[in-house]
Amino acid sequence: MKLSVRPKDETYFLANRHVFFHRGANAKFENKWHGLWVGDYKVFDSFSYEIRVDGKTIDLLEHATNFSYHGSKSVHAYGISGLHVEEICFIPQKVPALVSVLSLKNDSNKDIHVQVVLRAHVNHRAREINWHNTEYKTLFEKHGEYVSVKSSNERYALFGSKKGFTVSFSNQGVFNEYVDGKDKQRTFMPGDYVVNVPIKAGERVKVPFFFGATTRGLKDMLVSFIDLRDYYEKRFQEVSRHFKHVSDSFEVVITPEIEELVAWSTINLELLKHDSHLFAGLPWFSQYWGRDTLWSLNAFLHVGAFDFVKRILKHYLSVLAKGNAEVPAGTVPNVEYLSGERDYNSLDATPLLVLAVGEYVKHTGDVTFLKEHSNALAHISRWFESLDEKGFLRPFNTKNTTWMDTLGRTKAIEVQALYVSAARSLGELHDILGSSELSHFFNERAKTALGVIESYWLADKGYFKDTSENASLTPNQLVPIMLGLVEPTRANKVLSRMLESDMLGEWGVRSLSQKEEGFFADAYHQGSAWGLTNAWLVCALLSQSRVSDAVSMLRRIHKDLSTAAIGCISETYSGEPQKPSGCSLQLWSSALIIRAIDEFMFGIKPNLAKKVVTLSPAMVKGVLKRHDKLLHDTFMDVRLEGHANRVVMELAFSKQPDFDIVLDLRGINATRIVANGVTLDGERFTPRDENVIEVFF
Known part of the structure; x- marks a missing residue:
């Protein structure tokens, strides 16, 4: 897998389950989200290289010419007369570190002596913090030839090269400031780390640099850092094989564009794994969002990651709300922060968990898992009973509890659709567990809730209301269509309406029709198109065998792979004309592409x-x-x-x-x-x- 560009303002991501790295394709670090992060904590803000050769000083950043991205690695090419320079970056599978390898080829007919000057900028801060007055202590370990930087909040950064080169370090300790939008940042540059590299005429020499990041103690990081320094080439081969295995886990032959989109979507799922969970999006949704995760889990079943899905389901079944005046027992957390705090403010996450459990059991036949978690299933069943109101799933507090969480929406059509499908799934699961009474109960609840959706139909307009009180045209009605809850004639009327110009822009389906009062092209949920709603539309089109329309949508989505974050699918597309916005690597934007292909195009159920x-x-x-x-x-x-x-x-x-x-x-x-x-x-x-x-x- 490879995508190549002549870099402009594109970015990219590298990641493992401990850290992620965000940078411009032009090799620059241009905003506060760029850098090396440990989860939601930043460690390195940026780094740069200066090349000194034959009395000349060359800033590599001013000579970036080409960029290629492979998921497992990035390759920056720099155009310098007489010296061919490439920088290969990768993150090893299990180590919280980044490796940047400079490949220097002497294209001249004489031997040269090159000095590579590394300037690393440290910025130890949580994601929500901007300027801060953290102090740092720097130590150059001459024997190990690495630099450690300790912050006053007991966090560490390490950087250095491998043994075998002559290395020097000038301890400067300089603070720098910059402004990203309205947010002022303060970074610390420990000093110049200089590697001396003699290169014979026509020879190529590789100079690796290692950046270790930890929010814990130095000892464990140091062991991993030294191992990486000694075996970085082996670690590179490991990560390359791993990403090839990932991209091979979901292989299709359709059209070249769709095949490429599917392959990168699969890689994006891997990039968003963190510990045993999933980030909702990068760079700033570095939390575990229940709704986003549970909308996305089907994709991991389709790529065969059964054990990973099982671990996530076990987790969510273990953190259901115990129940209080504001949150009923059995509620799934909407957000879990890495600090351990949880917000229980989602009405749709619990139905989504039921559907995810049902799909896991169907894909694996693991009835034992279901029996082991029958108590949790009972809590969830009571949750549905307590919130049912004549077929509606009523909100349990005054917070905005749907995926459109900037809006106050009650009795929303997509939540109703999830309720119907979850009730059906509960009927099936209780049947497996041998409870025919509960199975019948939830099957009947599903019929009543389905009647609510049918009551939303606006015959004179040919589409469904968005909520019980709001007749606005939105893409939320795609959910009951993709879940098979709408008869074909109505479904196709809705789909044709979604393809009209007030709903469908250059990059995707808008969250609100341009004809509706309140539409604003830059509004998060009242104008912007979403990767989520685009994928919903693809699923819904394929559910009605409108293959050519679905392929046309997939081609629109494919454009994003080389536009914002290389190889990634964005969260939103805002403005007129539309352009990618929001998080440039969004979980459900990729996950539902996988689901669309397996479940709706090939129809494997x-x-x-x-x-x-x-x-x-x-x-x-x-x-x-x-x-x-x-x-x-x-x-x-x-x-x-x-x-x-x-x-x-x-x-x-x-x-x-x-x-x-x-x-x-x-x-x-x-x-x-x-x-x-x-x-x-x-x-x-x-x-x-x-x-x-x-x-x-």
Whole structure:
């Protein structure tokens, strides 16, 4: 995987589960969010290199020419006469550190002596802090040839190069200030770290620099730092293999643009893993948002990260609210800060948790997990009972409890849709647990709640109200469509309305129609397009087999990969004309692309708790392929080939599956279905290792 640009104002991210690094593609650090972070705590604000050769002093930042990004690494190229310079940056898998390797090639016909001067700027602060008066102590460890910087709040930064070079350090201790917008920043530059590098004519020499970051003690960081210094090339190979494995975990053949979008979306999921959780977005949503995480978990099931999903579900089932005057028992936290504090102010996170548990059980067949957490499921069931109000899911406090959290929305259509689907899921889960009474109860609740959604229909306008009291046109009604709660005629009227110019801009579907009072192109939830709503639209279009419209949307989204943060999908797109805004790497913006492809384009819907996998592909023309879809402990390859009057499906399994296949043809009137040469009497069959299914219509 590789994206290349001639750098302008693009940025990029590198990350592991401890740290993330944010920088301009032009190699500069141009705002307060750039730098090396440990979670939500900044350690290094910036660094720069100066090259001294033959009496000349060259600032590398002034000579950046090209940039390429690979997910696992970044490559900055610098144009200097007689000296070819590349900088490769990567973050090793398990160490809270950044590696920056300068590759220096002497293109002249004479030997030269180069001095590389590193100037690192330290800024130990929490994300919400700006200017601060922290003091620092600097130590140059001559034997180890590294510099440690200790702040007055007991945080450490380390930097240095590998042994073998002649190194010097001038301890200067200079404070610098800059302003980012209205926010004043104060950084500390310990001094010049100078590496002397003799280079023969035509020779290439690599000079690695290491930046260690810790919010804990120095001892553990020092052990990791020394290991990294001695084995950085091995660590580079490890991280390269890891990211290749990540990108291979969800491999499709559709169109080159969509294949690239899917691959980078998969990499983005990896970049946003933090510890055993997920950040909602970078650089500033470095918290665990329940709503965002739970909207996104399906994607991790689709890429086969079952254990990761299980850990997250265990966590959320263990931190349900105990209940008080403001928050009912069973509420899922909306935000968890790295400090351990939690906010319980979301009405949709609890339904989303139910859906995530249901999808995990369906994808894995792990009924034991469900039984082990039956008490938590009982708490959640009572939560739904306590908040049901004649089919509405009523808010439990006065805070803004929907995803549009800048607005006061009650009885919102997408929350109602999640309620219906969660009630159905609770019915299925209680059935698995053997409670037919509770299963029936929640199935009936689902029917009542579905009636609420149907009451929102505005026949004269051809779309649904946004809330019980607000008839504004918004994309929130895409949720009941993608969840299969709207009959096709109405669904297609809504989808056609979403594609009109007042809703669909250059970068995506607006959060409010331009024709509505209150629309403002820069408004967060009353004008801006969202990566989330764009993905909702793709899912909804594919649910109705509007493949060409969905592909057109995916191409719009694909543009973002080389625009804001390279390889990433943004949070929002604001203004007129629209442009990427908000967090430039947003979790659900990528996660729902993965879901759209697997669940709605290929139509792969496992229910391994009942030993069945449903295939409900969108009606496509041409050939689509999905490789290595993990179903419990077997991998499945899918090949779809669409013709004018038939669809051919080829399924291959890594071992004999222990489940049946059910074909759901989305309302297509099939005249005949042939599976492995046998005409089916129905839509269910037991697959072999290799299968050919022909559907005639």
